[in-house]
Amino acid sequence: MKNNLFALLLCALFSCNTSVDQNNPNIIVIYADDLGYGDVSSYGVGTLETPNIDKIANNGVRFTNGYASSATCSPSRYALLTGTYPWRNKRAKILTGANLIIDTSEMTIPKMLKTKGYETGIVGKWHLGLGNTKIDYNKKISPGPNEVGFDHSFIMADTQDRVPTVYIENGYVVNLDPNDPIEVNFKNDDYGLPSGTKNPELLTMKWHHGHNKAIVNGVPRIGYMKGGEKAKWSDIDMADKFLDEAKKYIDKVKNKPFFLFYTLQQPHVPRTPHPRFVGSSGMGPRGDVIKEADWCIGELYNHLEENNLLENTIIIISSDNGPVLNDGYYDDAVEKLGDHTPAGKLRGGKYSLFEAGTRVPFITYWKGKTKPQVSDEIVTQIDFLNSFSTLVGSDINSSDGVDLSDVFFNNKGDGREELVLEATTRTAFRSGNWVMIPPYPGPAKNYNVDIELGNSKEYLLFDLESDLSQQNNLANSNSEKLQEMISRYQEIIGKESSKVEQLILE
Ligand code: NG6
Numbered sequence: 411m412k413n414n415l416f417a418l419l420l421c422a423l424f425s426c427n428t429s430v431d432q433n434n435p436n437i438i439v440i441y442a443d444d445l446g447y448g449d450v451s452s453y454g455v456g457t458l459e460t461p462n463i464d465k466i467a468n469n470g471v472r473f474t475n476g477y478a479s480s481a482t483c484s485p486s487r488y489a490l491l492t493g494t495y496p497w498r499n500k501r502a503k504i505l506t507g508a509n510l511i512i513d514t515s516e517m518t519i520p521k522m523l524k525t526k527g528y529e530t531g532i533v534g535k536w537h538l539g540l541g542n543t544k545i546d547y548n549k550k551i552s553p554g555p556n557e558v559g560f561d562h563s564f565i566m567a568d569t570q571d572r573v574p575t576v577y578i579e580n581g582y583v584v585n586l587d588p589n590d591p592i593e594v595n596f597k598n599d600d601y602g603l604p605s606g607t608k609n610p611e612l613l614t615m616k617w618h619h620g621h622n623k624a625i626v627n628g629v630p631r632i633g634y635m636k637g638g639e640k641a642k643w644s645d646i647d648m649a650d651k652f653l654d655e656a657k658k659y660i661d662k663v664k665n666k667p668f669f670l671f672y673t674l675q676q677p678h679v680p681r682t683p684h685p686r687f688v689g690s691s692g693m694g695p696r697g698d699v700i701k702e703a704d705w706c707i708g709e710l711y712n713h714l715e716e717n718n719l720l721e722n723t724i725i726i727i728s729s730d731n732g733p734v735l736n737d738g739y740y741d742d743a744v745e746k747l748g749d750h751t752p753a754g755k756l757r758g759g760k761y762s763l764f765e766a767g768t769r770v771p772f773i774t775y776w777k778g779k780t781k782p783q784v785s786d787e788i789v790t791q792i793d794f795l796n797s798f799s800t801l802v803g804s805d806i807n808s809s810d811g812v813d814l815s816d817v818f819f820n821n822k823g824d825g826r827e828e829l830v831l832e833a834t835t836r837t838a839f840r841s842g843n844w845v846m847i848p849p850y851p852g853p854a855k856n857y858n859v860d861i862e863l864g865n866s867k868e869y870l871l872f873d874l875e876s877d878l879s880q881q882n883n884l885a886n887s888n889s890e891k892l893q894e895m896i897s898r899y900q901e902i903i904g905k906e907s908s909k910v911e912q913l914i915l916e
Pocket residue numbers: 443444482483484504537569571619620621632678679731737738
């Protein structure tokens with residue numbers, strides 16, 4: 411008792427720093443947008459250099475079989491935060507001005523961590539929807555990140571290519587002038603405002619497909635927006651802004667255990683590097699914004715080091731889906747690519763059921779705890795909830811997630827055996843080194859983005875061990891394996907399957 415009192419007194423005197431508690435490490439998930447497996451140089455398959463990510467990757471665990479749940483953004487983010495397969499939630503599709511797709515009663519990583527005393531924050535892209543009815547950006551916007559577990563949020567609502575082009579902090583549009591209210595419109599094509607189609611003379615970036623409505627900062631966007639002049643973000647300063655907000659958040663909460671979801675906007679379109687990075691990659695704006703993102707990650711790392719937080723902070727770096735070059739703007743991504751391979755040797759890309767859609771850079775790092783390693787274990791972002799839960803001593807679990815805390819943080823144990831992959835509401839199945847993609851209607855390729863989608867009239871079956879690039883369909887030659895894969899896949903998809911079929915046909 412005496413000792414306890416003494417400890418309490420010391421605590422009061424020196425303002426106890428709970429973040430040195432090894433059972434409650436800080437957790438930072440850095441989540442890039444559309445960063446491909448080959449876009450990180452430590453993966454050794456592309457030619458773009460990412461020295462800051464490499465430093466973390468080479469000192470942490472670099473997973474070669476790490477997956478986002480989906481080949482697009484909103485479903486992947488949904489799955490990451492809830493530990494639930496996105497095809498169980500029919501609203502988990504690419505969102506545009508949509509309402510919140512996480513039910514406020516659902517378990518999430520930040521909610522689970524809060525039960526263990528964590529501070530929880532998100533800075534960056536959200537893209538999980540806001541509100542329950544038509545969103546009024548001039549009032550408190552709710553529910554949103556703060557209603558599904560985040561104590562603090564500084565976000566852009568959807569993506570950089572969608573209106574409203576404003577930041578939202580804890581439910582309120584930043585710098586909103588009440589005399590200049592914001593109106594947003596995604597449907598009416600005659601909204602009367604300058605747009606990509608009507609006013610090409612105002613454009614500093616040309617649209618290729620979609621993205622032909624409101625012009626903000628010379629860039630045409632998806633949807634129209636009126637008002638909110640003072641609240642509009644500066645595209646070229648976005649990376650600096652999010653970094654600054656992330657650092658500010660860390661400074662504010664560093665005396666407690668904290669979780670930060672730092673969701674970078676790069677290299678999603680429109681690619682608007684700060685002038686400091688223009689030309690830095692020699693690959694045009696797509697390469698330049700990856701250089702910018704890499705720099706931001708280095709700055710965040712330095713900030714943790716300067717604040718003596720590195721030893722007790724887990725850093726995870728990954729991406730929400732695979733790479734795309736032309737995602738709707740003429741920005742030289744294709745022309746200046748040179749011999750860089752954003753997808754490495756993987757087939758497909760963003761939107762695709764082939765490997766490059768979902769297999770992404772995936773790095774875990776915990777200074778002094780996790781030893782440098784390259785791991786071929788199969789791991790997914792769906793597993794973060796259960797793994798973090800074990801780490802902090804919680805018994806909260808999702809049923810789709812697997813506890814991979816040993817694989818992520820202790821250099822031991824086995825990864826997953828199997829995984830359902832998702833791409834624009836279609837699903838495929840990986841088990842061991844085998845991948846089965848069921849037949850789907852629709853074009854084999856999206857010619858706008860120049861990506862093979864994985865649609866085919868036949869079942870596709872690949873052995874990734876001997877055929878990483880998914881060139882040899884073994885469905886006919888190995889019908890036994892195919893049947894085994896189909897049965898297990900159907901078993902997992904189970905009663906959800908009719909719903910999924912319906913979505914696919916929509
Ligand atoms: C698509 C957009 C694409 C991108 C994507 C979302 C068109 C033609 N394409 O609808 O540019 O914004 O949505 O990307 O509008 S994601 O990474 O957030 O899922």
